[in-house]
Amino acid sequence: MKRVAGLACLALVVLAVVGGLEAAPRRLAAQPGTAAAQPTLVAEDIKFVPATLTVRPGTTITFVNQGALPHNFSLDALHLSVDVQPGAQTQFTIPATAKPGTYSFYCDVPGHREAGMTGTLVVAAAAATGPSVRPQAATAAATGGAVTALQTQVAALETRVAAIERRLGLATPGAGAASGAAATGTAAGHGVVFTVHGTGQQVSNKFTVPASGTYKLTFVAGGDLTFGDATLENNAGQDVYPFDVSVSKAGATATAAGSLNAGQYYVSVTADGSWTITLTTF
Secondary structure (H helix, E strand, C coil), X not given: CHHHHHHHXXXXXXXXXXXXXXXXXXXXXXXXXXXXXXXXXXXXXCEEECCEEEECCCCEEEEEECCCCCEEEEEHHHCEEEEECCCXXXXXXXXXXXXXXXEEEECCCCCCCCCCCEEEEEECCCCCCXXXXXXXXXXXXXXXXXXXXXXXXXXXXXXXXXXXXXXXXXXXXXXXXXXXXXXXXXXXCCCEEEEEEEECCEECCCEEEXXXXXXXXXXXXXXXXXXXXXXXXXXXXXXXXXEEEEECCCCCEEEEEEEECCEEEEEEEEECCEEEEEEEEC
C-alpha cells in the first residue's frame, strides 16, 4: 500500500510538471508584444489617454470622448482627422501602408493643441506570420524531451522500489521474470559455476552448486543500465546473504563472496538495463 501511495504521489507530480510544460506554448502565444491588438484612445479635457499609443499597420483604434467638449484626432503624416462628440465614440484605422516609426498627433479643435492636447503614436513593424510558430514548436520539442526524461526517472524509481520490496520480503521471490524473456544460465569449467545474461527484472533458471564451499557472485552492468540489484536465493525462495550486490551506473561491477552449501539456487535481478551475473568458486 505504501508503494502504491508513493507511486500515486509521484504520478501527480509528473502530471503537474507535464501539464505546466504543455501549457507553455499557450502562454507564449498569448503574449501580444508591445503593440495593442485592439487599442482604445480616450479624449479628456484636455488630454489624450494614453499619451503614447503603440500599434501595428492596419490596426483599428477605438476613439472615445469622455470630456465635456468636442475633440478630434489628427495625424497629418498619415492623413488622418477624426472628430468625436462629448460622450460618443468612433473608430478609425491606421493605414496598412504606414511605415514603422514615431508620429505626433493632436486635437485640432481651436486652442486644444496649444493647451497641450497632443500625443505620440508608435507604429511597430507588422507581425511576421511564419516565425511566430517556431517558438511553439521549440517549446513542444522541449516538452517532449522533458516528458521522456520524467518517464525514465519514474521507471528507475519503480525499479528501486521493487528492489527494496524484495529485500523487505514484500515481493514474492522466485515468481518469474517481470519483463523480458526468462534468463538462462550455463554451467562452465575453470571455477565458473553459473553465468546468466539478461535485461530488466528477471529471475534465472535454477542451477546447482555441486559442493559446499566459498563462492563469489559478480554483477556486471551493461552499457544501458543505470541501476541494478541482484540477490542469490535458495530453493525455498529465501535470500542468501551476503550474496546481494548492487550497481548504479553503466559498465559498473559489484561482487559479494561467502559460503554456500551444496544445493539448488537461482538469481533474482531488479534492473533497468542489461546485465551479466556469474557465480564462481572463490
